Amino acid sequence: DVVDHALYKRPDGKWMILAALRHAVPDHPLYAWECDKLMGKPWTDLGIQFKAESRYDEDTIKGLYAPHVINYQGVYYAYYTTNGGMHVMKSTDGRNYERIKDKRGNYDFIHKLIGRDVMIFQDDDKKYYAFSCLSTFDRNGWHQGQVIVTFGKWQNDP
DSSP, X not given: XXXXXXXXXXXXXXXXEEEEETTOXXXXXXXXXXXXXXXXSOOEEEEEEEOOOGGGTOOTTTOXXXXXXXXXXXXXXXXXXXXXXXXXXXXXXXXXXXXXXOTTSOSXXXXXXXXXEEEEEEOTTSOEEEEEEEEEEOTTOOEEEEEEEEEEEESSOO
C-alpha cells in the first residue's frame, strides 16, 4: 500500500513522489517515482530509496513514515518519523538525500517521539514550526485517537 507521501518539483524540472510503503518487506521503506510533467505519463518507478537503519536511530521493524519535503534556500529537506523519533535528510538536487544530525550530534531530532506524519511550515513571521500527529494507546495497546501537537520551532532555519 502506498501511504504517506510527499510530492514536489526538483531543480531539474522533474516532479518527484517520495512515499512510504505499508506491508512491504521491510515494512515502510521510502519509495520514489518521477515524471517530467505533474499530469504527465509515464511516471518512472525509481524503487526503494531508503530503508530504516539502526545506525541512524531508526526503527528497523516499523520503518519510515510520512516524508514531508521542503525547499529552503535551494536545499531540499525531507522530514520523516520512525518509532525512534523525528529524522531529517537533505539534498541539493531533490533526488539524492543524505541523513543529517542535529546540533547535539543525534540523527533523531525529537528522541523517541511516539508520533508520526511530521509537517514543517513557515508562519507569517518567517519562523518554522514542526507538527506531528501524536498517537495514544489504552492499557491494552489499542489506538485511541490522535492529537496535533507542536514539538518545535526554529527562528529562520528549518
